Amino acid sequence: xxxxxxxxxxxxxxxxxxxxxxxxxxxxxxxxxxxxxxxxxxxxxxxxxxxxxxxxxxxxxxxxxxxxxxxxxxxxxxxxxxxxxxxxxxxxxxxxxxxxxxxxxxxxxxxxxxxxxxxxxxxxxxxxxxxxxxxxxxxxxxxxxxxxxxxxxxxxxxxxxxxxxxxxxxxxxxxxxxxxxxxxxxxxxxxxxxxxxxxxxxxxxxxxxxxxxxxxxxxxxxxxxxxxxxxxxxxxxxxxxxxxxxxxxxxxxxxxxxxxxxxxxxxxxxxxxxxxxxxxxxxxxxxxxxxxxxxxxxxxxxxxxxxxxxxxxxxxxxxxxxxxxxxxxx
Amino acid sequence: xxxxxxxxxxxxxxxxxxxxxxxxxxxxxxxxxxxxxxxxxxxxxxxxxxxxxxxxxxxxxxxxxxxxxxxxxxxxxxxxxxxxxxxxxxxxxxxxxxxxxxxxxxxxxxxxxxxxxxxxxxxxxxxxxxxxxxxxxxxxxxxxxxxxxxxxxxxxxxxxxxxxxxxxxxxxxxxxxxxxxxxxxxxxxxxxxxxxxxxxxxxxxxxxxxxxxxxxxxxxxxxxxxxxxxxxxxxxxxxxxxxxxxxxxxxxxxxxxxxxxxxxxxxxxxxxxxxxxxxxxxxxxxxxxxxxxxxxxxxxxxxxxxxxxxxxxxxx
Numbered sequence: 001x002x003x004x005x006x007x008x009x010x011x012x013x014x015x016x017x018x019x020x021x022x023x024x025x026x027x028x029x030x031x032x033x034x035x036x037x038x039x040x041x042x043x044x045x046x047x048x049x050x051x052x053x054x055x056x057x058x059x060x061x062x063x064x065x066x067x068x069x070x071x072x073x074x075x076x077x078x079x080x081x082x083x084x085x086x087x088x089x090x091x092x093x094x095x096x097x098x099x100x101x102x103x104x105x106x107x108x109x110x111x112x113x114x115x116x117x118x119x120x121x122x123x124x125x126x127x128x129x130x131x132x133x134x135x136x137x138x139x140x141x142x143x144x145x146x147x148x149x150x151x152x153x154x155x156x157x158x159x160x161x162x163x164x165x166x167x168x169x170x171x172x173x174x175x176x177x178x179x180x181x182x183x184x185x186x187x188x189x190x191x192x193x194x195x196x197x198x199x200x201x202x203x204x205x206x207x208x209x210x211x212x213x214x215x216x217x218x219x220x221x222x223x224x225x226x227x228x229x230x231x232x233x234x235x236x237x238x239x240x241x242x243x244x245x246x247x248x249x250x251x252x253x254x255x256x257x258x259x260x261x262x263x264x265x266x267x268x269x270x271x272x273x274x275x276x277x278x279x280x281x282x283x284x285x286x287x288x289x290x291x292x293x294x295x296x297x298x299x300x301x302x303x304x305x306x307x308x309x310x311x312x313x314x315x316x317x318x319x320x321x322x323x324x325x326x327x328x329x330x
Numbered sequence: 331x332x333x334x335x336x337x338x339x340x341x342x343x344x345x346x347x348x349x350x351x352x353x354x355x356x357x358x359x360x361x362x363x364x365x366x367x368x369x370x371x372x373x374x375x376x377x378x379x380x381x382x383x384x385x386x387x388x389x390x391x392x393x394x395x396x397x398x399x400x401x402x403x404x405x406x407x408x409x410x411x412x413x414x415x416x417x418x419x420x421x422x423x424x425x426x427x428x429x430x431x432x433x434x435x436x437x438x439x440x441x442x443x444x445x446x447x448x449x450x451x452x453x454x455x456x457x458x459x460x461x462x463x464x465x466x467x468x469x470x471x472x473x474x475x476x477x478x479x480x481x482x483x484x485x486x487x488x489x490x491x492x493x494x495x496x497x498x499x500x501x502x503x504x505x506x507x508x509x510x511x512x513x514x515x516x517x518x519x520x521x522x523x524x525x526x527x528x529x530x531x532x533x534x535x536x537x538x539x540x541x542x543x544x545x546x547x548x549x550x551x552x553x554x555x556x557x558x559x560x561x562x563x564x565x566x567x568x569x570x571x572x573x574x575x576x577x578x579x580x581x582x583x584x585x586x587x588x589x590x591x592x593x594x595x596x597x598x599x600x601x602x603x604x605x606x607x608x609x610x611x612x613x614x615x616x617x618x619x620x621x622x623x624x625x626x627x628x629x630x631x632x633x634x635x636x637x638x639x640x641x642x643x644x645x646x
Contacts, residue, residue: 081620081622081623083619083620083621084618085618087560088550092536092537092545092549140616140617140618141618143616147613171526171532171535171550173526174525174526175557175560176616176617177526178504178505178524180616181508183613183616185512185612188485189485189609209505211477212476212477212478212480213480213481215477216477216482217482229477231465231471231472231505232472237468237472240468243469245469
């Protein structure tokens, strides 16, 4: 009883300081489905599409995530020329090529974007899924890009960072899409043989064939708060087994207590956490101990200190640290 | 030539016709699905009984429980001792319920992995017999790591030093099937199917109506002949006339012959060569286009490239 009103009042105070005033505007994709706070596009971008009032994580596109991870440092997309083809001449409610065309028109070229990128000063290859492209489904292009990403890691002795957001295998490519599961496991096996680290971040939602293949095989696995992580989604389970599932079924926090992920990490803390892990696992293969390592550590320490002194406000403080960091970058 | 061998020859000729013709479509696909799911169709224990006079079934994953939807064990047959693992569906209502309709949970895949470890230790080839509508969708299975169990089963198979053969004997649907399917050779029985999801599941997702299973099946085109064309199946194994359910002995004899031959080929290779070829086999699968992208650096700043296609070949 006593805790909740206090939290709310702190939130209000903070919001007044951070932003001009809470606005009551018609609901759209910028209003938080949890707490109804409305944000400007600019505020959303600066806060990494996380609601600064309640911590709700909005969906984020692959390119925006790359900007977040690099802190505004430049990155280079790899193999954007790979596009879906239609091996089965598949038609459900509409032909597959039409679906692809629409998805491409909306701004993405496929459900996986691969880039060479520095995170916390560590060069790596990042493979980021985009749920807005046909539900982030894994077809031949996703499989091929991830396989090439691992090849590139092995060639250049780089770690791999993967962010997953997918409904699973792409139905429209039939059994060829199913086989991409095995293909991605092959790719991760090359990383294993080359003794290169793989960090996987599971974001909402990661289900089906993606969760049942490479998404489950990271060396370090994080999940964003509230992300649904499951092989079968709640609707399928309820229909098949007549079970009534609780709302927390399959959510990141539940999967943490199930032992399926290493930690639930706020999106605004992800660049620092990934940078920290990359720093710890970095191979001493002749590379100078980059000042970037120290930078990333300092960042993580700052965040940790802030969290210690102001436990209730840690998220907001971290977001401020990140904001001040990205001033120069963009 | 024995009578059996001559009959075998007929099956092979019929099959060659089926594989050489145009891709199978429409009602032919739905008929195949009915055959693949026929309740009298031989299941793994029917094949094992005929091909491995000495067989010892092993139970339990040593972590949580035993999953009757997957049978696993060691057996000695015409080609010596082997490890056999398969999805077991169950023929009558009681057995189907006991075997959960051949839908494994994580314990099933972990039992498979445990028995594969025995194969590695004792240098035994691994045969898997695939026949499942998919891995079980249930909250318990999810809590105990269904996704990770499937992924790690594939990883374990990929790393095997011993020869491995997967045979799709009935319906192979979704990751629940592929979890036992990452092998040196993939065979499909003539009337088996291999698909990204069951027709009912696909219909529920794509048509939002599970009753559209027939439409979904036609769209997925999951027959053995089609999978052979796409390079998903290396070998299509002929069935007795009318389907494997007509004659279990003959179906087992035909399968045994194909397995023996493939096993001899595989045993001629070194473990390292087998593993490399196995990796290459799955690395190659995919169909995509490569389009001209004006300026790759344009992508980095978030500017869209011209998405117009200039053709480009599709890899298969």
